[in-house]
Amino acid sequence: MEDTVGARGRPLIGLTSSELREKESVRPTPEGEPPQSEIALGLNYVRAVEAAGGVPVVLPPLAAAAIPGLLGQLSGICLSGGPDLDPATYGGARHPELGPTEPGADLFELELARAAWRRGLPILAICRGMQLLNVARGGTLIQHLPERVGGQIQHRQEHAAHSVTHSTAITRGSRLRELMGAATVSVNSFHHQAVDRVGTDLRVVAKSVDGVVEGLEAPAKPFVLGVQWHAECLVHRSEHAALFDAFVSAACSYRDGWLAGRIEAA
16 A cells, blocks of 8 residues: 555545435435535445545536636546436437436536546546546447347346446456456446447447447556446455556656656746
8 A cells, every 4th residue: 555655645536426416305314404405426436545545535516617726636536427428518419218417517527527638637437437538538428328239238237336247358458458457357337328439539448248338548648547337346356446556556646746846846
């Protein structure tokens, strides 16, 4: 852990929230606050980042004007899972089977991803987060995956999230394969949408046997990696924990380089 964190301590890692909950759907305890709209994020994300040596900071949807100041304090961004993206974000018409969307969160997270990309911040994108990264780079999505693939793989698994249910082939020579240490890995699966047209400067580095894109990376960037599965639920398996370890290590390098630049400029 000490080698991952480095001499300057733990880097701050921004985590996008997974869900916005309207107050009508919130069930507070009798001793708690009155019902109000809430943001939600599974604790598995927080724990995975913390275990890898980072300090997780949960990011609510904010005005775009807040993003530069926000990113100035962070050393990495984890784009989390969540609901379907609004197809308006990539110029698509709404599919009849499109699930609930959160356009306000979409717009904030897309601008966050674009700004983080421009700054060269390390990005780890998970499930919806990978789809959002793809859209941020000009790509598009399959809105209703069952319409495009057969039943060979159940992409909304019924088993618990810590269980793996299908295999994914990883491209030779990719960073993802180097980190996970295998040509094929077993993953979980909880998604309704998937990558269709791949965004600019991204490349596909993993696919399931039915052709669904399971991994993206940006070869020209220090660390930009997306996986379609929920790796945060699988960190009890070393190959998945390695993704968070590498992400936090990249965040340390980004932070140390930024601080060194400030010292030199002073």
